[in-house]
Structure formats: structure tokens, C-alpha cells
Amino acid sequence: MAAEYISQAVVRRLPRYMRFLSELKEEGVERISSRELSDLMKVTASQIRQDLNHFGGFGQQGYGYNVSKLIEEIGRILGMDRPHNLIVIGAGNLGRALAGYGNFSKRGLFIRALFDVAPENTVTQVRNLNVYGMEALPAFLEENDIDIAVLTIPKDNVRQVAQQLYDLGIRGFWNFAHVDLALPEDAVVENVHLSESLMQLTYYMKN
Amino acid sequence: MAAEYISQAVVRRLPRYMRFLSELKEEGVERISSRELSDLMKVTASQIRQDLNHFGGFGQQGYGYNVSKLIEEIGRILGMDRPHNLIVIGAGNLGRALAGYGNFSKRGLFIRALFDVAPENTVTQVRNLNVYGMEALPAFLEENDIDIAVLTIPKDNVRQVAQQLYDLGIRGFWNFAHVDLALPEDAVVENVHLSESLMQLTYYMKN
Numbered sequence: 194m195a196a197e198y199i200s201q202a203v204v205r206r207l208p209r210y211m212r213f214l215s216e217l218k219e220e221g222v223e224r225i226s227s228r229e230l231s232d233l234m235k236v237t238a239s240q241i242r243q244d245l246n247h248f249g250g251f252g253q254q255g256y257g258y259n260v261s262k263l264i265e266e267i268g269r270i271l272g273m274d275r276p277h278n279l280i281v282i283g284a285g286n287l288g289r290a291l292a293g294y295g296n297f298s299k300r301g302l303f304i305r306a307l308f309d310v311a312p313e314n315t316v317t318q319v320r321n322l323n324v325y326g327m328e329a330l331p332a333f334l335e336e337n338d339i340d341i342a343v344l345t346i347p348k349d350n351v352r353q354v355a356q357q358l359y360d361l362g363i364r365g366f367w368n369f370a371h372v373d374l375a376l377p378e379d380a381v382v383e384n385v386h387l388s389e390s391l392m393q394l395t396y397y398m399k400n
Numbered sequence: 401m402a403a404e405y406i407s408q409a410v411v412r413r414l415p416r417y418m419r420f421l422s423e424l425k426e427e428g429v430e431r432i433s434s435r436e437l438s439d440l441m442k443v444t445a446s447q448i449r450q451d452l453n454h455f456g457g458f459g460q461q462g463y464g465y466n467v468s469k470l471i472e473e474i475g476r477i478l479g480m481d482r483p484h485n486l487i488v489i490g491a492g493n494l495g496r497a498l499a500g501y502g503n504f505s506k507r508g509l510f511i512r513a514l515f516d517v518a519p520e521n522t523v524t525q526v527r528n529l530n531v532y533g534m535e536a537l538p539a540f541l542e543e544n545d546i547d548i549a550v551l552t553i554p555k556d557n558v559r560q561v562a563q564q565l566y567d568l569g570i571r572g573f574w575n576f577a578h579v580d581l582a583l584p585e586d587a588v589v590e591n592v593h594l595s596e597s598l599m600q601l602t603y604y605m606k607n
Contacts, residue, residue, distance in 0.1 A: 204600070204603055205600070207599070207603075208593070208595070208596035208597075208599040208600065209593075209596060211596075211599065212578065212593070212595075212596065235580070270603070271599045271602055271603045271606075272599075272602035272603050272605055272606030272607070273599065273602055277602060285497065286493045286494070286496045286497035286500060287493070287494070287497035289493040290492065290493035290494035290497055291594070293493060294594070294595075296578060296595050297595060297598065300595060300599075302595075302598060302602075340605070341601065341602075341605075364605065365601055365602070365605045366601075367597070367598060367601055371419065371503060373442070381601060381604045381605045383597055383598070383600050383601035383604070385592075385594070385597055386415070386416070386419070387498070387501070387592070388415070388419075388501075388503050388504060388507060388509075389415035389416060389418075389419065390415075390574070390590055390592055391504065391509060391574060391590070392414070392415040392418065392478045392479075392480065392507070393411065393412070393415065393590050394548065394572055394573075394574055394588060394589075394590035395478055395479035395480055395484060395509075395548075395572070396411055396414075396477070396478045396479050397588045397590070398479055398547070398548075398571065398572045398588045399478075399479030400479070
């Protein structure tokens with residue numbers, strides 16, 4: 194529906210709205226004007242009106258935006274109107290950090306287990322989540338409705354593991370390995386290349 | 401110089417060029433055509449020519465790009481023509497994951513120490529790096545030439561800690577806390593809001 198007409202730039206900004214609006218809701222705020230949201234988010238009020246008008250325009254003159262409704266609507270657009278079940282591949286420091294991150298479950302993103310090539314070298318549980326060997330993957334995915342795999346393994350193995358996960362039915366990949374995946378077109382990949390983010394920082398420090 | 405005229409979109413793409421070119425160099429490749437780079441990076445050859453012509457155009461008809469020179473030039477633009485020294489604030493799983501990440505030092509980004517409010521609850525060393533208590537910060541920054549702080553602490557404390565680091569002379573902040581910092585204008589902040597990246601993934605899975 195409306196979602197189809199939203200530009201990539203707006204889609205990139207929506208999660209940030211989500212974060213600020215969720216904090217407002219937690220603080221008990223029920224409505225907010227574009228002006229107040231503008232002060233808070235350090236974005237112009239007209240940018241906010243423009244962004245939020247993309248999908249319905251919940252703002253009413255002299256009333257502002259209904260915070261809960263806006264969260265619900267942005268959540269629907271972002272595909273968060275249903276829960277997602279995740280597994281983490283790699284139970285090293287990064288995998289454990291992500292598994293311990295409380296904010297995901299608040300947003301309906303549930304990490305269900307971790308997998309590692311050498312689970313005996315790592316912990317057996319992370320925040321009540323089991324750490325399994327990679328050989329347990331097929332049976333686990335058979336029995337559990339998992340739609341996203343979080344890849345925190347070294348780049349040498351990640352393409353092969355991603356392909357295996359794809360063959361087992363996973364279509365969502367959140368990739369922290371320092372390499373682009375090569376998967377069929379119906380796979381959705383979001384890359385987090387941390388050193389690229391760090392290079393943005395050094396660029397802006399220089400310029 | 402030329403760097404001033406580079407658009408934000410190109411700056412966002414440069415680290416990715418850096419990654420592919422560095423891999424080529426490691427494999428012993430000395431020159432590459434925009435066509436070959438295009439196949440590798442899954443970007444059109446004309447996009448590549450356009451991006452790389454922004455700063456000098458090292459490509460020569462029938463010769464291609466000199467890989468080493470291109471790495472050097474992109475590195476210079478990205479502020480990586482000098483080493484950067486980093487400290488990590490927070491020695492939890494995420495801080496330890498970042499401290500153990502070998503790729504940073506390859507690019508002249510050196511993590512020098514970790515700091516934690518409760519170092520006695522964590523490890524005392526991560527990959528030969530010491531973990532200090534927060535009270536050791538002023539003396540450490542006095543004695544070491546640190547320009548970037550990596551913030552992996554909970555959002556409740558992060559603004560206060562960032563301000564303290566700023567007052568001690570730090571101007572570069574790589575922020576993993578789930579909150580925007582409020583620092584004077586000469587501070588450079590690069591945010592990594594992981595749950596926002598995950599929401600991009602769920603969006604593209606839905607649409």
C-alpha cells in the first residue's frame with residue numbers, strides 16, 4: 194500500500210523516529226507536535242512533517258501526533274507488526290553481545306539460540322539461550338520458525354554458512370562479517386561493516 | 401582540496417571501495433579496470449568511474465586503476481593517512497569484540513586500552529590490552545595521544561561519559577549506545593545504532 198511509495202532515504206530515517214517515539218511513550222507522552230519532535234531529534238519540523246505525511250499524516254493541526262499510533266504505523270511499515278525469530282551464528286564476543294542486547298526483544302525481535310563451530314570452546318548459555326554446534330542447525334530450523342540469521346563468524350566461512358542457511362529456508366541475513374554475501378535474489382541482506390563506519394568517522398574528523 | 405567537493409553519498413561508498421581494493425592488493429592484483437571492479441562490487445562501471453573521477457581519476461584508458469595508488473588516495477581522503485589511537489569505554493562483550501577485531505589495526509586504527517566502571521568484574525586484559533577503571537582516564541589521556549573514544553556503555557551513562565571525554569580532549573566518538581550524544585559542535589560523532597540496522601532488514605523482508 195502506501196509503503197511502496199516511501200523513498201529509501203525516508204526508510205533509513207524511520208527507525209530513528211521509532212527510537213525517539215518509543216522513548217517518549219515510555220515516559221508517558223501521548224502526543225507530540227512536529228515542533229517538539231523537531232527540537233528533540235534535531236531535524237527540522239518541516240522535514241518531520243514531510244517524512245510522516247508519507248504514510249497517512251497522523252498529525253492534526255493544533256493536536257500533534259498521537260505517539261502510540263505513530264509507533265504502530267511506523268512499526269507496520271518497518272515489518273515489525275509481527276514478531277521475528279532470530280538465531281546468531283558465532284558465539285564469540287560479538288555474537289554474545291548481540292544475544293544479550295535487551296532492546297531487540299522489546300521490538301518483537303527474539304533471538305532463540307546461538308550456533309558455533311566449536312561450542313565447547315565457548316559458553317553453553319548466553320542469557321538463558323543455548324549455544325549449539327553447527328551440526329544441530331538443520332533439526333533446530335525444522336522445529337523452530339526462524340526467519341533471520343545473524344552472522345558473526347569470520348569472513349572465510351561466512352558465504353558457505355549463509356548458503357547453508359538459505360538452503361534450510363532462512364531469507365533474512367544480518368551480516369557482520371567483513372564480506373558481501375552472494376545469495377539468491379529472494380534473500381534479504383543487511384550488512385554491518387563496522388570498519389566502514391569507523392572510516393566515516395575518520396573522514397569527518399579530517400574534513 | 402578535492403576532498404571538499406565530494407558528496408556525502410560518495411563518502412559513504414568510499415570505505416566499500418577501500419575494502420575491495422585492499423582485498424585485491426592482498427591477492428597481489430596491481431591494476432584493475434572499472435569493468436572488473438564493477439563485476440566484483442556489483443556496481444555499474446559508470447558509477448565506479450563517476451565515483452573515482454571525483455578525486456583525480458586514476459583510471460587510464462586501456463590500463464585501468466593502479467590499485468595501490470587508489471588505496472592510498474582513498475585512504476588520504478578518508479583521513480587514514482595518519483594512524484588513529486582509540487580507547488574503548490565499556491569492557492563488556494561488545495567492547496571486547498571490538499578490541500579483538502584485527503581489521504582495525506591493519507588500517508592504522510589502533511585500540512590502546514579499555515575502560516570500565518567495574519574492571520574487577522570483567523577481564524583484566526583483552527588481546528594484550530589493559531582494562532582500567534574509569535578513574536584512570538585523565539592520567540591515561542594525559543600520557544597517550546588518543547583521538548577516538550569507542551562508546552559501548554549503557555545509554556544511561558553515555559552522555560555524561562562522552563562529555564567527560566570531550567573535556568579531556570577527545571573529539572572523535574564512535575557511539576554504540578542507543579542514544580544520540582549532545583556534544584559541542586567540534587566533536588565528530590558516528591553512531592552505530594544496531595537495532596536501527598535490524599529494522600532496515602525487517603523492512604526489506606516485508607517489502
